[in-house]
Each structure stands twice: as structure tokens, then as C-alpha cells.
Amino acid sequence: MKDIIIRKSFPFVFGMRCCMRFKATGVKTAVMGFLAALTLGNAAQAASEVVVYSARAEQLIKPLFDQYTKETGTKITFITDAEGPLIARLEAEGARTPADMMITVDAGNLWIAAEKNLFRPIESKVLEDAVPAQFQDSKNRWFGLSLRARTIVYSTERVKPAELSTYEDLADKKWDGRLCLRTSKKVYNQSLVATLIERHGEAKTEQIVKGWVDNLATDVFANDTALIEAIAAGQCDVGIVNTYYFGRLEQEKGKLPAKLFWPNQNTTGVHVNVSGAGVTTHAKHPEEAQKLLEWLAKGQAQRIFAAINMEYPVNENTKWDPIVEAWGEFKADELNVEVAGKRQVEAVKLMDRAGYL
Numbered sequence: 001m002k003d004i005i006i007r008k009s010f011p012f013v014f015g016m017r018c019c020m021r022f023k024a025t026g027v028k029t030a031v032m033g034f035l036a037a038l039t040l041g042n043a044a045q046a047a048s049e050v051v052v053y054s055a056r057a058e059q060l061i062k063p064l065f066d067q068y069t070k071e072t073g074t075k076i077t078f079i080t081d082a083e084g085p086l087i088a089r090l091e092a093e094g095a096r097t098p099a100d101m102m103i104t105v106d107a108g109n110l111w112i113a114a115e116k117n118l119f120r121p122i123e124s125k126v127l128e129d130a131v132p133a134q135f136q137d138s139k140n141r142w143f144g145l146s147l148r149a150r151t152i153v154y155s156t157e158r159v160k161p162a163e164l165s166t167y168e169d170l171a172d173k174k175w176d177g178r179l180c181l182r183t184s185k186k187v188y189n190q191s192l193v194a195t196l197i198e199r200h201g202e203a204k205t206e207q208i209v210k211g212w213v214d215n216l217a218t219d220v221f222a223n224d225t226a227l228i229e230a231i232a233a234g235q236c237d238v239g240i241v242n243t244y245y246f247g248r249l250e251q252e253k254g255k256l257p258a259k260l261f262w263p264n265q266n267t268t269g270v271h272v273n274v275s276g277a278g279v280t281t282h283a284k285h286p287e288e289a290q291k292l293l294e295w296l297a298k299g300q301a302q303r304i305f306a307a308i309n310m311e312y313p314v315n316e317n318t319k320w321d322p323i324v325e326a327w328g329e330f331k332a333d334e335l336n337v338e339v340a341g342k343r344q345v346e347a348v349k350l351m352d353r354a355g356y357l
């Protein structure tokens with residue numbers, strides 16, 4: 001990089017000397033000024049750059065990054081991949097990593113990355129004001145940027161909402177042969193079960209999960225979208241999904257014979273998780289990365305970050321997307337989302353014992 005700059009600058013400097021030989025002093029000043037500007041330019045360029053590793057899909061982050069670059073001049077370079085490979089990559093790269101920030105979904109993943117010391121703690125009043133304590137790491141190593149509700153979806157043709165009540169109730173015999181679930185390998189379900197363990201303890205949670213498995217109408221699904229389609233097609237009557245998958249499918253296919261239901265409204269509330277980010281331990285541009293994180297957590301950027309995926313903004317001062325708003329308000333679980341990480345191993349083992357594939 002340095003070589004290229006030197007080669008580029010020399011012909012220019014010599015060219016100036018040749019043509020302005022009668023103003024030697026002026027030339028000297030000009031040359032020095034030029035070199036100084038070049039140095040400053042390099043420094044500014046080095047500082048105003050952020051490298052992001054993102055498990056959030058390109059179409060969900062690029063419009064925001066483009067806007068940030070337009071507003072601040074800071075260049076953002078990013079790669080996207082699944083969370084597992086990104087975390088492994090950060091670990092393998094260690095101090096050599098070019099990544100300043102990692103964005104990923106689910107508190108379970110953020111927690112794992114923090115436990116592997118991949119994030120650095122951040123002291124930021126902006127982030128403390130923008131992100132409720134429930135949705136950030138207690139050691140400030142990561143912050144939620146959007147919220148996703150994992151809720152019940154039901155067939156409007158075969159289920160009356162009055163029959164529904166809680167996640168726990170889906171283990172009841174009345175749902176025998178009527179329940180659809182996504183695979184237990186997905187972190188979303190591991191996080192949900194982790195919160196059940198926190199609330200009920202292992203023995204009772206295992207009973208609940210076994211009840212779910214006994215009630216299954218079909219094999220587990222690879223993703224939430226296939227599950228909602230199965231309900232619409234009459235394969236099963238109820239299931240558990242993240243709301244944005246329902247929103248996306250209705251946007252794509254039009255109105256479905258299915259609806260979202262907010263469970264546990266008289267008890268613990270709807271399970272809510274985050275999509276969030278942290279500044280990496282070995283960031284080369286930590287201040288710039290923090291500024292980007294702060295920018296994402298408030299104002300118009302915060303609204304877009306959530307709305308673009310039909311999620312809920314983490315910042316309570318932010319307006320909801322109209323489609324999301326139409327699903328109605330609900331009482332959310334108040335547990336700190338860190339529980340999803342802390343109890344993830346227990347949850348995985350429990351689901352295995354319960355025969356939840």
C-alpha cells in the first residue's frame with residue numbers, strides 16, 4: 001500500500017518542480033504541504049473505516065451502511081456468513097483479524113462470542129440510553145439492535161384463539177398430532193427452552209418439551225417459513241415461529257389462513273430475543289466501530305434496522321413498522337436475554353433427552 005502511494009506521488013512532485021522551478025520556496029512549501037496532506041489523508045482514511053463481520057444478511061445491513069458512509073464519510077467493508085463460521089473465523093484470526101465489529105442474531109450467539117473473548121467492553125452513554133438493560137450484555141460487550149418475538153402461529157381454519165394460552169400449554173394432550181416445530185438445532189428454539197429452564201427448572205421443562213414432541217404432527221422443520229406453510233396447507237394447526245417470517249410470507253403470498261398469537265400474557269410474556277453487535281477485542285478501528293454501533297441504536301437508522309426485517313426496534317423511542325404494528329402490542333418476557341446463552345448447553349441436552357430432534 002505504501003509503495004503504491006510513494007510511486008504515485010513522486011512523478012507528481014517532480015512534475016511540479018519542473019514546471020514551477022522559478023518559485024523554489026513556493027515549490028518547497030507546496031511539496032511539504034502536499035506530503036503533509038497525504039499523511040493526514042492516510043491517517044483520516046485509516047481512522048474512518050470499519051470492517052464488519054455480519055451474520056445478518058447483506059440486504060438487511062447494506063442500505064444502512066451505505067447511508068452511514070454518505071453521512072459520515074466512513075467506509076464500511078463487510079462480509080456476511082452464518083454465525084458459526086464467523087465466530088470460528090474471528091477466533092482463528094485472533095489479533096490479526098481485520099474485523100472491527102460483529103453483527104449476529106440471537107443472544108445465544110452473542111453470548112458465545114463474548115465468552116470466547118471476541119468482544120471488548122464498551123462504555124457508551126448513547127448505547128446505555130438506547131438499549132434497555134434486558135437486551136444488552138451485563139459487561140457491555142454486546143448490545144441488542146433489534147428484537148424478535150418468538151410466538152405461537154395458528155390455523156385460523158382449525159383453531160380458535162381462545163383455545164390458545166401459553167408455550168407450556170402446547171404440551172397438553174389437546175394438541176396431540178396438531179403441533180409443528182422447527183428443529184431443536186436452531187438457536188432460536190434453544191434460547192426459548194433456556195428461558196423455560198430459567199423459569200421452571202429442568203425437570204418441569206423436560207416434561208413440557210416431551211409433551212411438545214409427543215404432540216408433533218410431522219417431523220421437525222428446517223426453518224420457520226416451512227412451518228408456517230405447513231399450517232396453511234393443513235398439515236398441522238399450531239407452531240412456534242419468529243414473527244418476521246410470518247410477515248415475510250404474507251408479503252410474498254398474500255393473506256394466509258394463519259395468524260400470530262401472543263402467549264403467556266397472564267404469566268411470563270412472549271419470548272423476545274435480539275439481533276445485536278459488539279466491537280471486536282482486536283478491532284483496528286474501535287472508536288469508529290463504536291460510533292457505527294451508536295448510530296445504529298438510535299434515530300432513523302434504528303427504525304430502518306428493525307423495519308427492514310419486520311422486527312421490533314430495541315430503542316423504545318423508535319416507531320414500529322406499520323406491518324409489525326398491525327400485529328398488536330403484547331407483554332414481553334422480562335428476563336435478561338443473557339439467560340439464552342448461559343443456559344444454552346443445558347437446553348440442548350434437555351431437548352436431546354426429550355427426543356426433540
Ligand code: FE
Pocket residue numbers: 105242
Ligand atoms: Fe431468522
